[in-house]
Amino acid sequence: MARDMSPVLKRCRALGLEPTFLGIDKKSNRNFARAGKKISEYGTQLREKQKAKFIYGVLEKPFRNNFDKAKKLKYGTTGENLLILLELRLDNVMFRMGYGRTRTEARQIVDHKHVLVNGKCVNIPSYQVKAGDVISIKEKCKSAQRYKDILEVTDGRTVPAWLEADHENLTGTVKEIPTRDQIDVPVNEVLIVELYSK
Structure with missing residues (x-):
């Protein structure tokens, strides 16, 4: 499967993105600003698309x-x-509920068949969940040290209002479909639409 293997902090700098949106608790000491470079309208639209793709890890x-x-x-x-x-x-x-430190780790957990959706094993990271879906970690995987380590890092992370997570039992529920206001990614989706409409 194809993956974006570019260095994360370098890519964040190029896109003017805080690594925290990826679940990475690191800061780059370098400056975000690209000195003296004026970006064209197309360049701005392209950057927004690249930002969204990079945040969600989608090609x-x-x-x-x-x-x-x-x-x-x-x-x-x-x-x-x-x-x-x-x-x-x-x-x-999975990332939003705190069962992965990053989306990449959450994707790997799904890939490795650790996740149940409504009691059925799903190993497709792009699987679209629906309102009312119950997501859980497989019973035999719950005791793994990996999840203790993950929760140690993600326990302080705020779970969005449209999700419910029970960290004790490693389960969660999709309460509703999120609205744009509930999605905290710093992306101007209008520019992406403009780019694809050309």
């Missing part, structure tokens, strides 16, 4: 598929729908 083809799906939805705006679809990915939901 171009699946990102474009999500965009096409968002465009076909009969409610809401395309940009908001795109972010909601990305937010409802199983790997992202």
